[in-house]
Amino acid sequence: MSAPHEKTPQDDGHESEPEMLEADEVGEEVNVDDEDMPMDSDDENEEINLQNDSVAYFDAHKDSVFAIAQHPVHPTLIATGGSEGDADDAPGKGYLLSTAAAASRPVLPASFSGDAAQPQSTELQFIYPIDGHTDSINALAFTLPKGDFLVSGGMDGKLRVHALRVNSPTAEAASVQIKFIAEAQEVPEVNWIAACPSPKYPNTIAIGASDNSVWVYTIDIAAGGGNPANCLQLVQTYWLHQAPVTAGAWTPDGNFLCTVSEDASLYVWDVWGEAAAAGLVESNGQTTVSLTAEDQRFVVEGGLYSVAVDPKGTLVAVGGAGGAIRIVSLPRLASSAQAGKGGKSKSASDVVGGGQILAALQTASDSIEALSFTTAAGGPGQISTLLAAGSVDGSVTVFDAGRRFAVRRSLVGAHEEFSVVKVEFVKNSWLLTTCGMDGVVRRWDLRAQDGGLVKEWKGHRGDGEGGGVLGFVQGETGERVVTAGDDGVVLVFEA
Template identity: 30%
Template sequence: MEGGEANSVTEIPVEEEEFIDVDSALQVVEDEGEEEDHPMSDDDGQEDEPDEEDEIVQEIDMSNNSSAYFDKHSDSIFLVNVHSQAPLAVTGGGDDTGYVWTYHNETPQLLATLSGHTDSLVTGGFTPNGKFVVTGGMDGRVRLWRARAKGHEWEFWDSIQEVEEVTWISFHPTQTIFAFGSNDGSAWVYSYPKLENLCTLYGHTTSCTAGVFVPSGQPEETPVDEQEINLLTISDDGSVISWSIPSGEQNYKLMPTQFHYEAPWINLSLHQSGTSVAIGSADGKVTIVGTRTGNIIATLDVLGATGKNNIPEEEQSIEGIAWCDTMSVLAVGLVANVICLFDTGSWRVRRTLDVGDSITKIEFVPNSAVLVSSSMDGILRRWDVRNGDLLWKGTGHSSGILGFALADHGNTIVTASDEGVSLVYR
C-alpha cells in the first residue's frame, strides 16, 4: 500500500422515504430569538429624505429580476447546493452557519439551521440520494445531518474533525461514500450514514485543492460491492494523483516535470464520460488528462487564447471549467473577465465571451448549449455557445456572486453572494 490507511465499508440501512415536492405545504422553522423577516428594501417606517446610498439601493431593487431571496446569513455565502429530488437549497457561509430552505416559494421557508461549525462553512451539500447534508468548514470539521419527515426536518447526525481546514467535499455518485481534502495536502474518504474512515491519503506536499470520484469503466451491471472506486486529487504543489479506494494505493501520480511547468492546480472538471478531466491552474493554463492511465492529452494556453496582453498575475487564475454535453466544447473562465470556448477536437479556441467582471463559476445547463456564468459584478449570464450570444442577465445582487446551483433542468438558479443574500431566478 502506498500513501493510504484503509478500512472496510460498513453499510447501515436507512429508511426509504420520498421527499417533499413543489406542491407540499411546508412549515416554517423560526430561529429562536430572531426578529421577524422583512423585505430587503424595507425602510422601517422612516420618512427622512433619501440620501445617496438610498438612491443606489433603489436603483438596484429596480433592476432586480429575481423571483425570491433568502437573507438569513449575516456574512458572505460560500456554499450553495440544491437537492436532487425536492425544491430544497442548502447554503453556508462566513457566519459559520448553514441553512436548509425551500426555493420554490415566493417567500423561501427555513427548514433547518446547521450550526456547530466554529469557522466559515465553505463546502458540502446534499448527498446524491438526498437523505443527508454534509458540510465542511475552515475549522476542519465535517458535519452530517439527516432528513426527517420527507425533508421537512433535518436533524444533526454525526461529526468528525481530522484536519485543520477542509478545502473541498466530493460525493461518489452511486455509493454512500464521500471524500474531502485538507490544507495540509491530505485527502480522506468516509462512508455514511455511519461516519467510518475508509482510507486516509497522503501524497501531496501542500494544500489539496480539489478532488473527484472517477468512474471505473466497469460494466453498468457490476454489483455495487464489486465496483472499483477511484478518486483523483490535485494540489497547489502541481501534482495530480489517482487513488484506488479503499486500499489507498496510487494508480498513478503526475508531477510538475511531466507537465513541463510548475503551477498550482486549483480546480478541475470531469468529462461526462469520466475518461478525461480538465485541470485548471492559478497561472492561466488548463491540462487535459486521461483519467484511466494519467496520459496528458493536451495543454491549453488560456491566457494566449484571450487575445489580451499583459494580464496581471492576480487575474490569471482559472476560476471555472465546464464541459458541454451536446457539443465538442470546453468552457474556461478566468479572473480576467473572459470565458474561452475551446473545440475539444482540435483544442483550438472557438471564441471568447467578454464578461463584466471576474468570473467566479461557469456551468452548462444539462443537455443544451447554454452556459451560465457568475461574476463579481453581481450578474448572472446565460450564453448560447453556438454563436456566443448573451441570452439573459440575472440582476439584483449589490456585490459579487460567489457561486450558484442549477435546479429544475436549468430553469431555476440559486445564487451565493458576497453580501450574504441568496437570490432565486426562474
Template identity: 45%
Template sequence: MVNPPNPTAEEHDPDALDLAEVAEIIPDDDEEDHPMESDDDGDDGMGDEDVEMTVSNDSSAYFDGHSSSIFSISAHPSNPSLFLTGGGDDVAYIWTSAAANATDAAVTPRECRMIRKLEAHKDSVSATAFTAPNGEFAVTGGLDGQLQLFSAAAAWKRVDSAQEVEEIVWIASHPTEPLIAVGTNEGSVWLYDVDNNALNIRHVLYSHTASCTAGTFTKSGALLCTVSEDGSFYAWDTNSGQSVVALTAQDQRFAIEGGLYSVAVSPSGAVAAVGGASGEIRVVGLPVDAAAAVAGGKRTAARPQAGGGGSTGGGQAGQIIAAISTHSESVESLSFHPSVPLLASGSVDGKIGLYDAARGYAVRKMLEGHVDSVVKVEFVAGLGPQDGWMLTSCGIDGTLRRWDARAGVEVACLKGHLGGNGSEGEGGILGFVQTKERIITAGDDAVSLVFEVEGSAATATTAGASR
C-alpha cells in the same frame, strides 16, 4: 472536543419531514425575518434617500438568513426546491424555495423559508453537500476543521461529527452512493461512507503536499480526481484508495506556475481537465477501466509514483493530451458539456474559453461580458436540442449570465447581487447550482437569489430592489 448538540427549538414528527412535502415543514421558533437590506458602514438610516441604493433585481425569490458571505451552496438531489448554504457567519441553513401558499407564490421577489439552522461550527462553513442518492443527509465542513452530519429523518438535527484536520476546503458527493470526499488545507483527502447516522472513514489519501484546492468524482463514481496548490493531480480508485494516475510539477510538460485550482472530468470519464494560477489548462487521459488499472499496478495510496506519465492504466491514461494557454490569470472553473465534445473555462481575467475537444481542444471562442473575475462556469444538463448548448457563468461583478455556446453569444444577464471589489477578492457571486428551470446563487452579499429561467431566457420579472 465535541461540540454540544445542535440546538433544538421545536420537536418535529420525523414522519412529517417527507422531502416531497417540504413546504409543510415548520421552521425553528427562533427564525427571524431578515429583510433584503445591506447597511453601508453601519449606517442604519433606513429610508434615508441619501444612503439608499437601488439595484436591478431579476430574481423571483431570495433567502437572506445569513449575516455574512455565502461560501457554499448545494442542491438536494431529489427535491428541486431544497437547498443547503454555508457562510462566513459560521452557520449553515437548509431552506426551501417552494411557496407556502398561492398568496406567497404571487409575490416577486418572495422570501424563501428556512427549514433548519445548522449551528455546529466555530468558524466559516466553507463546504456543503447532500449525500446521494436521495439526499438523506446533509454534510457541512468548516475552516474549524470540523465535518458535521445532519439527518433528514431526525428533522435535520446533527447525528455525527468528525475533526481530523485543521481546515476543510471542499466537499464532493459521490454521484450514486452515500459517500463523500473531503479536501483539506494541508493536502490530505478523506473518503467517508455515511451509514447508520455515522461518518465512517473509507480511505485517507496523503499524496498532495500543499492545500488540496478542488476535487470531483467521475460520472460513474469509480474515480476521484483531485488537484493541489503544489501543482499535482491524482486520480484515485474510490474502492481501493489506490492512485491510478499521478502527475506533478516535476514533469515540466505538466507544470503550471502557481499550482492548480480547478478540475473537471468529461462525461465519459476518459479525460480530466485541470486549470492553474497562471491561466494554463492541461487535459489528461484517465483509465478506461479503473478496476483493471489498479489490478495491474503496484502503487499504494500513501505515495504513488509521481512525475512522468504516472499511470497504471492502458491507452491514454496518464498522458497529457492537450496544453492550453488562453487565459492571462488563474483558471477558477472548468466544465465539460454533458453530450457535446466541448470544454469551457472561467478565469480571473474575466473571460470564458470554449474549446473543441474533438479537434485537439482548439479554441472555439473566447466569451467576454463579465467585467471582473469569473468564479464558475457550468453547462446546463437536461435541455433539449433547441437549448442544449446553454452555459451559465457567475462572477465578482455580481452578474449571472447565460451563453449560447454554439453561437458564442450572451443570451441573458441576470442581476440582483451587489458587485464586488475584485482587486480585494471580495463581492459578487461566489457560486451557484442550477436545473433546467432555475439558477440559485451564493452571494458575497450574504443573499442567495433564485432566478427562474426557461432555456436561454429569464422569465423572472425585473424589479427594482432597494438594499
C-alpha cells in the same frame, strides 16, 4: 454543479484524438465589454440603478454566503453556508431552505395586466439552521444518490453530518425532517466536499483539506453499530499532495477521485481498488495517475485550482495559475465478464491506462478558477464535447474536444474585469451559466452566431462593492438558478 470525449481508436463518432496544442486557433472571440452602453462619466449626475431580477430571496445570513448545495432528488431544497458575522471569532452558520414558495413571474410584462409595478420577490424562510461550526462553513454537499444526508465542512476543520428525510414529493418545508447526527474533526480546514456518484457506494463523500490531505468517508449508520454518532466510516486517507488540496471531482462512475493542489499536482485515486484489480494501479498502491511539477510537460507554476471530468470519464481537465489548463487521459476499465458489442466478451485489451497529457492550453491571462464539461447534440448523429473555463481575468473560454481542444468561443470580459467564480453547463446542452465577482449571473448559448448571451440576472451587489456571486446551483434543467452572494443574500432567478 460538471461530456465525453472520444480519444481511443475504437471509439465511434466525429471526434478525433486530442493532441498537444498551442491554443491559438480561435473559433470566435466576443468582447463583451465592447457591447456595453457607454456610461456618463459626470460624477455630479451619477445615478445608481438598483436592479433585482430575482423571484425570491433569503437574507438571514449575517455575512458572505460561501457555499451552496442542491438536493439531488428534490431540487427545491437548498443548503447554504457562510459565517455568522465578519468578526474574526464569528462562528459558521448555514441554513436549509425550500424554494418551492417562490412564485413564477408571468410570461407577459406587468403592463399587460394593468399593474406596471415591478413584481415583488418572495421572501423565503429557512427550514433548519446548520450550526455547530466555530468558523465559516465553506463546503456543503448532499450525499448521492438520494440525498439521505447533508454534510457541512468548515474552516474549523469540522465535518458535520445531518440526516435528512423528505416525506412529500413536492418537498414543502413541513415535509422535511432533518437532524444533526455526527461529526469528525481531523483536519485544520475543509476546502471542499464532493459526493461519490456511484450507486455501489451510496452516501460516500470525499473532502480536500488545508493540510495537504484527502479523506473519503461513507456515512453508514448500520456499520456504526446502529449508533448514528458512529456513522462516519473512514474509507481512505491520502497524503501525497505537498500543499493544500484545492479541488476534487469524481469520475461519473464513482470509481476514481481526481484531486489537485497548490503544489501543481494531479492525482487520480483508486478509491475502491478497481484499477488494482485490472493491473493499472501505480507502485504506490493508491493512484492510477500521478502528475506533478517534476514533469516539465505538466508543470503549472503557481499551482492548480480547478478540476473537471468529462461525462464519459475518459478525460480530466485541470486549471491553474497563469491561465494554464492541462487535459489528461483517464484509465478505462472493462470487466472480463462484461459483454461487448455483438455479445463478444471484453478482454484485457479493453483495459487502457491513463495519464497521457493530451493537450496543454493557455488562453486566459490569469488563474483558471472554474471548469465544466458538457456533451451536446449537434447535427444528425453528431455529439460535441465542450470544455468551459472561467478565469480571474473575467473571461470565459470554451474549447472543442473534437477539434483537438481548439477554442470554439472566447468570451472576453464575460464578467468585465471581475473574477469568474463558477461556470457550469446545463446538463447535456449548449447552454452555459456563469457567475462572477461583478455580482451578475449570465447564460450563454454557444450555438449562437453573435455573442451568445441569452440571459442576464442581476440583484447582488458587485463591482468591488462588497459583493459578487460566490456560487450557484441550477439543477439538471437550468429552469431556476439559486445563488450564494458575497453580500450575504441568496437569490432565486427564473430562466
